[in-house]
Amino acid sequence: MKRTIIAISAFALGIQLYAAEPWTVDSCMQYAACHSHTVRQQQYALDNSRVAKTQAIGAFLPSVYGSVSGQMNFGRAIDPETNTYTNVSTLYNGYGLQASLDIFDGLQRYNELRMAKANVAMGLSAVQAEKDDVALKVYKAYMDLVYCQGAVEQTLKKRDESQALLHQTEVMAEVGQKSDADVAQMRATLAADEYELTHMQSQTTKAMLALKQLMNYPADSALTIHQPTFEQELQPIDTPLQIAAYAATSNPRILKAQQGVEAARYSLRAARGALLPSLSLSGGVSTSFYRNMDKGGHASFSQQFKNNAGEYIGLSLSIPIFNRLATSSTIRRRKIALDQARENLEYEQSELQRIIIEAASDVENSTKEVTKMQEQVEADSLAAYLTTRKYEEGLASSIDVKTAAVTLLQSRVKLLQSQLTMAYNKKLLAYYKGEKLWKTL
Structure with a gap:
């Protein structure tokens, strides 16, 4: 009982230490890889394969x-x-x-032992593949949360600007420079900004809960994330075929499929040994x-x-002479299982190549999008500034101001979205090139 209390206290202390400072995306991915339910399920399957291997060794005694x-x-x-x-x-x-x-015994025990070893290797690859899948999902959820927080920040900034402009319009209306219609329009703009801010805050809460769920992090514990920086320059990369060739020998999903073929092959050999x-x-x-x-x-x-x-x-x-077709049926089933494993390997290889080609294209396109969106943000910022000045001088309407402000907000949000998409695509491509998804803390 005391050990359990100590373990729980250590776990809670670890969460408090983590929560004391902002979480980076690496720390989130590492935490998820250690605490995810799906990773634990794969670990249990690996333990079961190890027990089966021990049993296969014991069959020789x-x-x-x-x-x-x-x-x-x-x-x-x-x-x-x-x-x-x-x-x-x-x-x-x-x-x-x-x-x-x-x-x-017709080499049945020998082939069953080789099959058990292949299953253990496949279990190790499955655990690593599940950790990588969880880490990539956490990375995506982390970027979604960064996007929501950025959108809240931009919407809050626009709300404050609308509030200040409403106050200025009310003052100008008192001296006869603006009409009551302008004041009403500015109030409507402020109300729309308030609604959008509330909506984005709700989306931020949902994004935070989604990230905590993927990490298996306590939902009622505080979690503050670190705002990432973005590298806009497009680094020299290998061709998709070069990356696919490397991933075909190192990616855990491909290794798992290859080991599945090997295990099915030894299982078939063990079944055929019953004929001897x-x-x-x-x-x-x-x-x-x-x-x-x-x-x-x-x-x-x-x-x-x-x-x-x-x-x-x-x-x-x-x-063996006749056992009511039990052996022949077992051989046929295991031959089908071998064909399925080979088909699964071909599917994983083709899917891997497709994902790598798509990721390489996305990296190049998203980098270009970031550059274009930065130019658009600069242009929309200047247009919004000039429209506001014209409004103050009576040369533009309140609707013109609202349109320019909304356009600027959309451009800024799209720029943030493009930067996050670029970061995710780079991370995905680097992963298939063999880089670790997170740095061990």
Whole structure:
């Protein structure tokens, strides 16, 4: 009980230490890889494969078992001492120790051991693949949260500007420079900004909960994230075919599919081994004790235990002839499983190549989009500034001001979205090039 309390306290302390400073995207991904439910499920599957491997190793060892039997005879029976029929009551005890060892079984145990080793390797790849999948989902959720927080910041800035402009319009209306319609329009603009701010704050809360869920982080604990920086320059990258060639030998999903083919192949070989004869060696020792319940005079237990002891050794050859098509059906099922594993490997390879080509294209396009959006933000900022000045001078209407402000807000939000998309695509492409998704803290 004390250990459990200490463990819980250490876990809570770890969360508090993490929460004391903003979480980077690397720390979020690392936390999710260690605490995700899906990763733990894969870890349990790996543990099960390891147990199966231990069982496959144990199949090469001899089996040893002992036996003890007791029997009470009433009426007509064979006297074990004289080997003649008797009508007295007798007590009989038997003791034995036997051992058996399979010498040859058509290489079934050998192939099952190789299959178990392949399953363990496949389990390791599955755990790593699940960690990577969770990390990429966390990265995407982290960027979604950054986007929502950025949109809230931009919307809040626009709300403050609308509030200041409303106050200025009310002052100008008092001196006759603006009409009541202008004041009403500015109030409507401020109300729209308030609504948009509330909406984006709600989206931010949902994005935060989504990130915590992927991380398996306590929903009621505080989580502050670090605002990332973006590299706009397009770094020299390998061609998609070069990246795909590298990923085909290192990506955990491809490795898992390859190991699945290997495990299915050994499983098929083990099934075919059942068609071959099997040879086993057995041996043991046995002894017994006999007592006549109607009269005495029997030898002592120790004397009978020694005198009745016997040993035996045997060699057994079993040749399969017909087992109601069980073996042939098993072979057929495992051959189908091998074909499925090969098909899955081909699918994973083709899907990997498609994703890499798409990611490489997205990196190039998103980098261009960021550059164009930066230019658009600059132009829209200048247009919004000039429109506001014209409005103050009476050369533009309140609707013109609202339109320019909304356009500027949309441009800024789109710029942030383009930067986040570019960062995600770069991370995805770097992952397939063999880089780790997160830096160990």
